[in-house]
Amino acid sequence: xxxxxxxxxxxxxxxxxxxxxxxxxxxxxxxxxxxxxxxxxxxxxxxxxxxxxxxxxxxxxxxxxxxxxxxxxxxxxxxxxxxxxxxxxxxxxxxxxxxxxxxxxxxxxxxxxxxxxxxxxxxxxxxxxxxxxxxxxxxxxxxxxxxxxxxxxxxxxxxxxxxxxxxxxxxxxxxxxxxxxxxxxxxxxxxxxxxxxxxxxxxxxxxxxxxxxxxxxxxxxxxxxxxxxxxxxxxxxxxxxxxxxxxxxxxxxxxxxxxxxxxxxxxxxxxxxxxxxxxxxxxxxxxxxxxxxxxxxxxxxxxxxxxxxxxxxxxxxxxxxxxxxxxxxxx
Amino acid sequence: xxxxxxxxxxxxxxxxxxxxxxxxxxxxxxxxxxxxxxxxxxxxxxxxxxxxxxxxxxxxxxxxxxxxxxxxxxxxxxxxxxxxxxxxxxxxxxxxxxxxxxxxxxxxxxxxxxxxxxxxxxxxxxxxxxxxxxxxxxxxxxxxxxxxxxxxxxxxxxxxxxxxxxxxxxxxxxxxxxxxxxxxxxxxxxxxxxxxxxxxxxxxxxxxxxxxxxxxxxxxxxxxxxxxxxxxxxxxxxxxxxxxxxxxxxxxxxxxxxxxxxxxxxxxxxxxxxxxx
Numbered sequence: 001x002x003x004x005x006x007x008x009x010x011x012x013x014x015x016x017x018x019x020x021x022x023x024x025x026x027x028x029x030x031x032x033x034x035x036x037x038x039x040x041x042x043x044x045x046x047x048x049x050x051x052x053x054x055x056x057x058x059x060x061x062x063x064x065x066x067x068x069x070x071x072x073x074x075x076x077x078x079x080x081x082x083x084x085x086x087x088x089x090x091x092x093x094x095x096x097x098x099x100x101x102x103x104x105x106x107x108x109x110x111x112x113x114x115x116x117x118x119x120x121x122x123x124x125x126x127x128x129x130x131x132x133x134x135x136x137x138x139x140x141x142x143x144x145x146x147x148x149x150x151x152x153x154x155x156x157x158x159x160x161x162x163x164x165x166x167x168x169x170x171x172x173x174x175x176x177x178x179x180x181x182x183x184x185x186x187x188x189x190x191x192x193x194x195x196x197x198x199x200x201x202x203x204x205x206x207x208x209x210x211x212x213x214x215x216x217x218x219x220x221x222x223x224x225x226x227x228x229x230x231x232x233x234x235x236x237x238x239x240x241x242x243x244x245x246x247x248x249x250x251x252x253x254x255x256x257x258x259x260x261x262x263x264x265x266x267x268x269x270x271x272x273x274x275x276x277x278x279x280x281x282x283x284x285x286x287x288x289x290x291x292x293x294x295x296x297x298x299x300x301x302x303x304x305x306x307x308x309x310x311x312x313x314x315x316x317x318x319x320x321x322x323x324x325x326x327x328x329x330x331x
Numbered sequence: 332x333x334x335x336x337x338x339x340x341x342x343x344x345x346x347x348x349x350x351x352x353x354x355x356x357x358x359x360x361x362x363x364x365x366x367x368x369x370x371x372x373x374x375x376x377x378x379x380x381x382x383x384x385x386x387x388x389x390x391x392x393x394x395x396x397x398x399x400x401x402x403x404x405x406x407x408x409x410x411x412x413x414x415x416x417x418x419x420x421x422x423x424x425x426x427x428x429x430x431x432x433x434x435x436x437x438x439x440x441x442x443x444x445x446x447x448x449x450x451x452x453x454x455x456x457x458x459x460x461x462x463x464x465x466x467x468x469x470x471x472x473x474x475x476x477x478x479x480x481x482x483x484x485x486x487x488x489x490x491x492x493x494x495x496x497x498x499x500x501x502x503x504x505x506x507x508x509x510x511x512x513x514x515x516x517x518x519x520x521x522x523x524x525x526x527x528x529x530x531x532x533x534x535x536x537x538x539x540x541x542x543x544x545x546x547x548x549x550x551x552x553x554x555x556x557x558x559x560x561x562x563x564x565x566x567x568x569x570x571x572x573x574x575x576x577x578x579x580x581x582x583x584x585x586x587x588x589x590x591x592x593x594x595x596x597x598x599x600x601x602x603x604x605x606x607x608x
Contacts, residue, residue, distance in 0.1 A: 052500055073506030085497035089519040099505035150505075 001185045002063035002076065002153035003028045004049060009058035011044055011210075018044050020210045022058070026188065026203075031180050033189045035197040036207035037233075042190045043158055045207070049188060050079050050156050062154060073102075076153040080160045084143040086131040092118075092142050093127040099150050117145045120182075137168045144176075148183070157189040161196065173199055194234055198222070206230050228328035231257050237285055239322070240296040246270065253323035253331055260285065260299040262320035269315030272296075277306050288312060358583065365576035372572050386577035390562070395550055396578060399558040402468060403582070406554055407536040409472045410479055411529045417476075418483035418528070419521070423513050425484070426491030427499070437488070444481035448541050451477070459546055466548040474542045479532040490524040491517065526596040534586060555582045 004026040011019040019041045026032050034042040047053040049060060051072035059068045067075045078099075086095050093114055100110045118124045121141045131139055140160060147155060157176075161169045177200055180187050191197050197204050198218040206213040206221065206229075213233075214226040225231035231239050239257040247256060270290050278285040284301040298314055306312075323331040364372055366382040374380070390396050424430070425437055455474055464470035494517060502512045518525075540556045547553050553561070559578045564571040 050504065052503065072504050077504070079501070079504050081497045081501060083495060083497050085495065085501035087498065087501075087516055098502075098507075102506045102511065146501075146505075 001028050003061075004154055004186060004188065005061040006045075006049070007059045007061070009045070009048060009055045009060070011041070011048065011053065012056045018210050019048075019055070022210075022212055024205065024212065024215065026186060029184050029186055031177075031187045031189065031200060031202045032205060033191060033197040033201035033203075034205045034207060035191055035194060035233075038192060039209075040207040041210040042192075042207045046079075046156055046158055046188060046190045049154070050077055051075050052079075077156055078147040078150050078152040078154075079156040079158065080140075080143050080147050082159040082162055084131075084139045084160075084163075086139060086142055086146075088131050091128055091130055092123065092134070095131065095142055096146050096149050099146065103150075113149050114145075117149045120148070121145045136164050137172065140164060140172060144179070148179075153186065155183075155185055155187040157187065159191055160189075161191070162193075169196070176200065194236070198234070206233060208233075224330070225322065226330050228255065228257070228324045228330075231322055231324070231330075235259055237297040237299075240294075242290075242294050242296065243292065244323075246290075246292070246294070247318065247321060251323055251331060252325070254326040255324050257322040257324065258296075258316050258320060260297040263296065263298045263300070263314050263316045265298065265300050265302050266313050266315035269313045271311065271313045274306055274308055274310045274312055277308065286312070288314060361576050361579050361583075364572065365580050367573065369573075372576075386573035387581070389571075390574045390577045390581070393574070394558065394562065396558060396581075398551055399553050399555050400582070402553065403537055403555040404585075406468055406471045406475065407533050410475045410536040411533050413472070414476055414479040414483045414532050415525055415529050418480060418487050419513065419518065419525075421484050422487035422491045423509070423517065425488040426494075437485075440481050440484055444478055448478075452541065452545060455542070456545060465546060466552050467546075468552060470546040471536075471539075471543055471554065474546065475536045475539060479535055483528045483532060486528045487521065487524055490521055494520055523596050526593050530589060530593055533589065537582075537586065 004024075006022055006024040009019055009022040010017070022045060034045060036042045044053060048055050049062075051067070051070060055068065059066055061067065062075055062077065087098065090098065096114045096117060097110050100113060105113075114127070115124070118127055121144060123138065123141050123145060126134060126138060126142070131142065134142065140163075143160070160176075161172055164172060173196060176189075189197075189200060201218050203216060204218055204221055205215050208229050214221055214230045221230060222234050225234065228241070232241070237260050239259050240263070241255050241257050244253045244256050265286070272288040272290040274286055275289050275295070276287040278287075283299055284303075284306070286298040286300060286303075286306055288296050288298055290296060296314070303312070325331055363377065363379055365386050366379045366384070367374070368381070368383045368385045371380060425433060455477075459465055459470040459474070462470075462473075464473065498516065498520075499512055502516050507516065538556060539554075540560070543554045543557045544560075547557065550558070550561075555578070559575060559582070562571055562574050562578065
């Protein structure tokens, strides 16, 4: 395992700037997740660490060595692709062994390594099959096995779960986390799914328009978002943004934000009418239109039978209010 | 409803029979004629009264026809192997690499195939003479690539372009060189396209007449189409139809065998190419 360091990374495709000035330190053995909307540059950043893309500016370090100009195979990294990218004409065994064969490893060594990884991922029974005969989840495991077998210092995952169905995605997520604990390897993982990101990450990197909005543990990002963008990006339903006059003294804030779970139906407070009700089982989301015209989401199931058009009052704890200035920075 | 479907099916079957007759009758008549001896060949019946293999014997003994077949096989196989080899690597560059003048080069290659054979014949003849290849099979192998390379390059390029980029990237991450990627990863995936284009190149080279006639002189260097055209009878005024028919049947059989053998892959390659444009 190795640390990864990015220094002043920029990437331009023609005249479009995809990544602008990214600095990042990833500790050895850390699980870091790059998350952002599509077009935020998260995949490009990952591909530059892999060596599939050359940065226009800046340096990439893996461990102590500068690998900016090194080819992918000499960086000690391996990658799991979104489409799995298995070799369709090779059996599972040959798929996993391909990299080792190119490294001119001995036949016995290859067989031993493949068997070991296959056992770890519970795909021993599939070794003679072709990728076309496997289910999506099984292909995913083969792709991970192929990445593991080379014993890289750094694992790169490019949205590896986005082709799986929801149930399988949740299960595989836990397995990847488990794998990280077993291998103690550095892992960098790209996703646009914030739940996936929060559940996996030691630290999350939130990207927006090619620059880093905030880096930190999921809980910190959720509870103390540094910018309005981060505040809005994390959480579902998204944070409510209200005009600061609602709280009276806003401390010079341009806008304030309150998470839906921090607002409750109350005897008194801000009054409004229920516009929509989402019943989610363990909770209920009320969409309320306030008297001043602001729309807010309230996560509350205390009302026995909420009806659309019903008048309600909502209140919140002042301590749960996030304040942002005109530039979208946290105050 | 049922009657209508039956009528439709019946109509379709009738249509296919007509098409099949149209396509196969000439070949059938060649087979029948080749089995007739002497003046029986001028009978207009659909079945030979006394089938005999005398024509086949004659065609093999009266001239070096076996040698001609061997020549054709050498030329056609060489053309297929060289075209596919060159086209595979060319298509990797055209389909995968970005470089200046890529489109221009691709259209130039297409442009080459637009010249009629007669237009390039005299110039090509000079080149063949210059290299000292006149009356040599190498001249045919060389000149046939003029018409096989453009379409092999184009078809393979469109296939190559449609192979998923991530597979190539996975191979790069595994430490594969460009050579390994083409030979170990892409080539097996291109198999249907290779079979289709290879077969078309084989047929084109096997049937070619004009270059073969112009660049060879002696009977020992001729390929089959020329040899058949130059079969002569006992006198200037006699055309040995029996021998010609026998020879025609002999040279058609390898093509039919090849197509039947690769039938499945051939259809896969043709339709895939059609969908991908």
